């Protein structure tokens with residue numbers, strides 16, 4: 001479904017590449033968590049997949065089609081199949097829950113309709129349905145700036161769901177949330193992932209969460225893959241290889257509850 005071939009990203013102001021010759025293959029139904037300490041290349045990897053970062057070299061195939069050279073119109077179609085969930089939600093604070101979720105339909109609309117912000121009843125009904133799925137119906141007309149972090153992330157998920165994605169792509173979606181809320185958000189993502197048989201790829205800092213929800217774990221270090229296997233195989237040794245550096249004092253692998 002998603003194939004990454006020889007992906008390399010080199011930022012001008014850096015001696016080391018942020019990603020170096022990354023090769024990966026992902027299938028529908030996989031729930032992948034990406035691990036790695038700060039600066040390992042996790043965000044750069046996710047940003048390359050959804051086109052926010054242009055790689056220096058390599059190719060990305062979406063259902064066998066190379067996407068890096070695609071024309072804008074085709075790329076728009078691919079992007080709307082990738083529901084993106086961000087760490088800082090990327091919502092419009094002064095708009096309501098419903099209005100924010102409706103922006104998820106922009107990938108399906110003409111530029112004119114998007115510009116005038118006019119939505120027909122069918123679009124509004126679909127938005128109400130995904131808002132119900134994330135249990136925010138009682139907040140539907142509230143401005144998102146009045147919501148808690150967990151509620152904002154649920155708006156972000158509903159917006160992604162309105163795109164009818166084939167994939168969830170998350171860049172640290174629970175890093176700003178307390179552990180209880182983070183688990184609640186992951187439960188929701190997992191439920192939608194299973195219901196719609198998505199491919200899910202999410203960067204996480206929290207190894208316990210990654211081991212609890214993922215079907216596959218990938219760890220990056222200095223822009224390279226150093227682990228790609230089942231969560232059960234990610235043990236003390238792999239944890240140290242991923243997070244240890246001479247200047248970085250770390251604890252042990254958190255116990256998987």
Ligand SMILES: Nc1ncnc2c1ncn2[C@@H]1O[C@H](COP(=O)(O)OP(=O)(O)OP(=O)(O)O)[C@@H](O)[C@H]1O
Pocket residue numbers: 011012013014017018036037038039040041042043044045
């Ligand atoms: N826009 C940029 N310009 C220059 N260097 C960048 C840019 N974005 C990232 N980098 C560098 O690329 C490397 C990988 O960064 P990236 O943000 O992908 O890491 P990460 O694993 O997501 O880290 P974190 O967990 O802290 O978000 C780092 O050395 C970072 O400083």
